[in-house]
Amino acid sequence: MDITWSNFKKQLPVVCQAIAEADFLAIDGEFSGISDGPSFTTLTNSLDTPEERYEKLKAHSMEFLLFQFGLCTFKYDDVKAKYIIKSFNFYIFPRPFNRNSPDKKFVCQSSSIDFLANQGFDFNKVFRDGIPYLNQEEERLLRDQQEEKRYHTNGASTTCYMYISPDASRAPVVPVIPDDQKDFIDKIVESVDEFLKDEEKKVLQLEPCTGYQRKLIYQTMNWKFPRGTHVETVESPNNERRMIITKVDEDERKNKEIQKKVKEQEDLNNAVGFSRVIQAISSSSKLVVGHNMMLDIMHTIHQFYCQLPNDLEEFKSLTNCVFPRVLDTKLMASTQPFKAIISHTVLAELEKRLQMPPFNPPKVESAEGFPSYDTAVGQLHEAGYDAYITGLCFITMADYLGSFLSPPQTHVSVQSDVISPFFNKLFLMRITDIPYLNLDGPDLLPTRDNVLHVTFPKEWKASDLYQLFSAFGKIQVSWIDDTSAFVTLTQTDQVQIAVNISRFAESYCVQKYAEYVAKKDRQSLS
Amino acid sequence: MDITWSNFKKQLPVVCQAIAEADFLAIDGEFSGISDGPSFTTLTNSLDTPEERYEKLKAHSMEFLLFQFGLCTFKYDDVKAKYIIKSFNFYIFPRPFNRNSPDKKFVCQSSSIDFLANQGFDFNKVFRDGIPYLNQEEERLLRDQQEEKRYHTNGASTTCYMYISPDASRAPVVPVIPDDQKDFIDKIVESVDEFLKDEEKKVLQLEPCTGYQRKLIYQTMNWKFPRGTHVETVESPNNERRMIITKVDEDERKNKEIQKKVKEQEDLNNAVGFSRVIQAISSSSKLVVGHNMMLDIMHTIHQFYCQLPNDLEEFKSLTNCVFPRVLDTKLMASTQPFKAIISHTVLAELEKRLQMPPFNPPKVESAEGFPSYDTAVGQLHEAGYDAYITGLCFITMADYLGSFLSPPQTHVSVQSDVISPFFNKLFLMRITDIPYLNLDGPDLLPTRDNVLHVTFPKEWKASDLYQLFSAFGKIQVSWIDDTSAFVTLTQTDQVQIAVNISRFAESYCVQKYAEYVAKKDRQSLS
Numbered sequence A, B: 001m002d003i004t005w006s007n008f009k010k011q012l013p014v015v016c017q018a019i020a021e022a023d024f025l026a027i028d029g030e031f032s033g034i035s036d037g038p039s040f041t042t043l044t045n046s047l048d049t050p051e052e053r054y055e056k057l058k059a060h061s062m063e064f065l066l067f068q069f070g071l072c073t074f075k076y077d078d079v080k081a082k083y084i085i086k087s088f089n090f091y092i093f094p095r096p097f098n099r100n101s102p103d104k105k106f107v108c109q110s111s112s113i114d115f116l117a118n119q120g121f122d123f124n125k126v127f128r129d130g131i132p133y134l135n136q137e138e139e140r141l142l143r144d145q146q147e148e149k150r151y152h153t154n155g156a157s158t159t160c161y162m163y164i165s166p167d168a169s170r171a172p173v174v175p176v177i178p179d180d181q182k183d184f185i186d187k188i189v190e191s192v193d194e195f196l197k198d199e200e201k202k203v204l205q206l207e208p209c210t211g212y213q214r215k216l217i218y219q220t221m222n223w224k225f226p227r228g229t230h231v232e233t234v235e236s237p238n239n240e241r242r243m244i245i246t247k248v249d250e251d252e253r254k255n256k257e258i259q260k261k262v263k264e265q266e267d268l269n270n271a272v273g274f275s276r277v278i279q280a281i282s283s284s285s286k287l288v289v290g291h292n293m294m295l296d297i298m299h300t301i302h303q304f305y306c307q308l309p310n311d312l313e314e315f316k317s318l319t320n321c322v323f324p325r326v327l328d329t330k331l332m333a334s335t336q337p338f339k340a341i342i343s344h345t346v347l348a349e350l351e352k353r354l355q356m357p358p359f360n361p362p363k364v365e366s367a368e369g370f371p372s373y374d375t376a377v378g379q380l381h382e383a384g385y386d387a388y389i390t391g392l393c394f395i396t397m398a399d400y401l402g403s404f405l406s407p408p409q410t411h412v413s414v415q416s417d418v419i420s421p422f423f424n425k426l427f428l429m430r431i432t433d434i435p436y437l438n439l440d441g442p443d444l445l446p447t448r449d450n451v452l453h454v455t456f457p458k459e460w461k462a463s464d465l466y467q468l469f470s471a472f473g474k475i476q477v478s479w480i481d482d483t484s485a486f487v488t489l490t491q492t493d494q495v496q497i498a499v500n501i502s503r504f505a506e507s508y509c510v511q512k513y514a515e516y517v518a519k520k521d522r523q524s525l526s
């Protein structure tokens, strides 16, 4: 089901209901770009440490926009012996909700945009009808601003402030009117005096003026006419702001205040928008399944919660708070017993593989009122569909694990012990010697004692490196940038020899991996 | 007429023809954003120098994308006594044309996107079907790469290189094959040997391999089998690259070479894409009319020609090269005799004003086959329409100038002396005391000897400044940032007094404008 700003408010309860009743949730995000670095390859060196990988993704990927979010909820129906799914495809855009709202900027990468365009992605739905959102800090700020305003309008004073500075004193004070504004303000006061005397008139509309003058008028009204009037600024369709002063009795005043409060509450809810969905997912504490989900998690937290911490350990705790239990199907498929029988873990290929023996995909049916997906046609790279496929891969692999139990189980529930080993471990793209990012504790750290760090002139090509190390047999080169690379030797005992030989070299420089790491750590500390 | 990638090649001759026959051209651009600074106000301080303004726009606006370009050509028909117009609305997107093409990134600003969305802007047309482009440097690079390739395939060798390093030696050399690739390459050589002996076979398809291995194969083929074969890499729909070796005689070889050359030329033309239109405008030397066109010119040069220079004077020469003659209708409308009778110069309001006496808009008709615009309905903020309106404003104001001639002229041509005073002067947003940016020479520099530069704690508000200078009568505040501002006094002789008084102050600091500028210049020199 496509969810845009047009149907968001109506469908939000449906989404929350689906989350609440689900056994688990599958998610997927589409982004306006992946990497602002020279290339994704450089962003994902095969000998990155988990810290380095996290830092690189944080530095080079977070300025892109997560603009489509797929959610597919899975609930097992014991009677029918099948999963009932509800799939949602959210279009997301940081629409400015009023003139004080943050004017967010985001980067687009042509290759990503082009890729999505070729998949038939509907950019108009995003930009014309995307759901807005606020992160927690922005939500708090907006709420504080509203409280502050309300404080000023409570009690006797009926004035409402358009401009509230955080340090504004809390009781109406004699406003300071600059000399060149005195005439202007005096005239306003005069006209309000007249208006209040004129029993025929209920409403006084002031001439348009500058924001600064409006602020002075609010302060003056608050001080000179604390009772019996209501002051507000209305915006005309051509963006002209005019102040309107209305005579009110106590009931009318209260009424206007309540109306205002309701309106403010609604504005706040509108502005928080899609973040409500993430909050619902988070507070449900349900298992969240994704495919290669490191970037999805990082973007989700960054966009809807808060700036990402610099430190990987802090990121892990934060992720544990937001998504207490996650499972990465790419990691699952790359781990035994699946690793031995699954050769390609790209989502589309994984799905195909899992349709064949020894696997046996469980039955899945779309809930009533939800359009059903046809896996034969495929709509890959619509986030809602990708989320569905991800969930499907998960339950197929889970059920396969059930076949090893005694007695064998055809349906494995999310609570089963056979699944828990895969919880809270994220797949690390292209890192060959660290199996996963461990969200529940420290990461496994390989010694890498057969790895050399080499620096060289940028004219060098791969062949120069192969030639340089030709005496040491088969080597593997992992480029860092155009003047350095890691070189992995087959035999650890040759590392020292390579370092020794390099002492006489002038054009290049070789050090052991451990030395390189130690030097880097010292640099980052100083 | 909407021009996207689908009809670009077919319509390009129509566009070029329209440019060639026109009396003048009107242009307009739509961007994915305006300012990455805190606000547009900060970007355009009313006391900026032209240099500062240029530097700010360059620093804070060029990362956005010009993604719609409007061109409206105007040609006067003496017989009909009306203008015949052709209006084009180009959708532009840096689509990657092959895997080696630059993967461009650009920023979107929510407020700008939201504004365009509300105008019904079609983002799908941009992202799915936008016309690609290259700047001159990228075009040159691509051309050089193709020449380089051709050099290698000319003469005896029939090998074509996929990977050419700029420093690759120009004659086929014995390739250096790293130890771990020797087996692989030996096997390839063996299979080619067999293939060449087998008279039945015309084509040999190799197994997929890595880019590095392909490079080695090209080098080996070039060296071992310089004659009688043609080697190429083809990409399958699933992005798999395979090498194909074909037996060829000399005629076939030549044929394949010609085919290849034609294909390469076409690829290059495709990649240059929309830049061809700008090149056609530029080399026509026709008068180019725009409304508030500083950003349009900067973006056009930046995107389709080259990086903008740091220096304003260099920017002026560059603009003179690309657009030898420009006219800014906002500047024209803000200059006498128009200034006295036109109060609002925003495009839509200017157009409305120019429909009333003393103005008399000339007759305009869309050329055959071009959809006609109805100004009554209005489609503002489609670039093609805005370009049309801009041209309309220009000819209406031009004809008005004709009424002052003796004898009065009802039609004023682009060559007329009454227009030339407005050439090559750009409107400077919100700068009150410099009339325009002069593209044909140095700018007018006001002394600003009634202006003070003030620094203060960031807690200060406008009222603090008004209070501080209350002794000096009416003042005007131009914020620089939250700890500094320019304060303009009414009387020049009070500037020294204000500076003297400030010597005793601790919380704020005041200096004369000239001192501030001198200090800034010294800083930028050192």
Ligand SMILES: Nc1nc2c(ncn2[C@@H]2O[C@H](COP(=O)(O)OP(=O)(O)O)[C@@H](O)[C@H]2O)c(=O)[nH]1
Residues within 6 Å of the ligand: A038, A039, A040, A041, A042, A457, A458, A459, A460, A461, A462, A463, A479, A480, A481, A482, A483
């Ligand atoms: N000096 C040098 N640097 C290279 C070479 N190949 C790759 N690099 C560097 O390593 C980075 C990653 O290269 P690679 O892993 O091949 O990924 P790619 O950038 O996607 O082609 C590149 O951006 C270059 O900076 C080479 O042959 N010579």
Ligand SMILES: Nc1nc2c(ncn2[C@@H]2O[C@H](COP(=O)(O)OP(=O)(O)O)[C@@H](O)[C@H]2O)c(=O)[nH]1
Residues within 6 Å of the ligand: B038, B039, B040, B041, B042, B457, B458, B459, B460, B461, B462, B463, B479, B480, B481, B482, B483
């Ligand atoms: N300290 C201080 N700074 C201000 C105040 N008003 C504006 N500024 C600064 O001046 C900049 C430009 O303000 P303004 O011209 O009002 O444009 P705006 O940012 O679009 O509202 C702001 O971004 C602030 O940094 C104020 O009352 N006090």
